[in-house]
């Protein structure tokens with residue numbers, strides 16, 4: 111129980127830090143500077159390559175009810191996207207039922223995962 115309490119505290123510290131970081135991002139925009147590149151992609155990251163390595167096995171076949179990726183598959187994604195892109199990306203990060211956390215890409219950052227999801231959606235149009 112103590113452990114769970116600590117984890118919850120950690121999560122809220124992380125949330126606060128994220129909020130502070132986004133405040134800084136917005137205030138620098140207000141100063142009329144060029145928008146900063148906020149995404150923290152891993153070095154040498156390639157969304158397609160990561161998709162093939164981690165997500166393809168389930169998302170190309172629809173294994174275990176995974177929404178399929180590929181030309182013309184957007185209908186499998188539309189209802190999921192109704193809750194908003196952020197929520198969909200969060201489910202990829204945290205996992206969802208039989209979808210494993212991070213889609214089993216343990217060296218992917220949250221922004222890497224977002225980029226992979228964007229790649230998956232772009233390839234499903």
Ligand code: HEC
Pocket residue numbers: 160161164165166167168169173174175176177190197198199201202206207208209210212213214215223226227
């Ligand atoms: C072991 C199979 C498996 C792997 C590997 C996998 N997924 Fe999934 N994924 C699923 C299943 C099953 C669902 C549907 C879960 C549900 O709706 O309950 C899903 C759903 C999703 C969704 C939709 C979330 C939502 O809000 O509806 C996204 C986005 C996603 N996966 C991204 C990824 C990414 C990115 C990877 C690779 C980094 C990945 N998945 C790897 C099985 C997998």
